[in-house]
Amino acid sequence: MDKIMYGAPVDLSFRRLSRLTDAWTETPCSSLRPLKKNSEGKYLSCSLRLSNNSITDLCDLHQTVSHFLAEPSYLAWLDLSFNKLSHIDKVLCELHGLRVLYLHGNNIYTLTEVDMLGVLPHLHSVTLHGNPIETNRPYRNRVISALPQLKTMDFSAVTQQERVLAKLWHQSNSRCRNSRKSLH
Secondary structure (H helix, E strand, O other), X not given: OHHHHOOOOEEOOOOOOOOHHXXXXXXXXXXXXXXXXXXXXXXXXXXXXXXXOOOOOOOOHHXXXXXXXXXXXXXXXXXXXXXXXXXXXXXXXXXXXXXXXXOOOOOOOOHHHHHHHHHOOOOOEEEOOOOHHHHOOOHHHHHHHHOOOOOEEOOEEOOHHHHHHHHXXXXXXXXXXXXXXXXX
């Protein structure tokens, strides 16, 4: 397990990939730390970088993770930044070991989709800046409210004061929604 947790990231960034299956024929970039493989030719890593491509959907994410990683269930860091994703796909919610998720620089426009990431118990860092959702006034409060376990958001620490404000924001919005429902 230690070899996997501390292995170099499998880096498939800047490959002009439009689909995840396109990555299967690629060889990951080498870095200062060499990638190590198991006897089956799979990488001993818990990090997958797919940034700066043209990926539009994540329908083959499980297969892609399994194709490259020796222990897919240990995936802890996923970088999907600077692609063409327009939604937070439900498949991300099945990555229960995920700790870091980079989604910045995409085309995600529905802020409520962040809520589904709340099922990821170990997620402590997320990036969503550079997406259309960032223009929503309650953006940071909404994300922190939906993901109270976050330690960093958009590369900035989440403070205790922000947690309190996000909780208050959530309670106030819940009351507003409930009173609107009772009026109808």
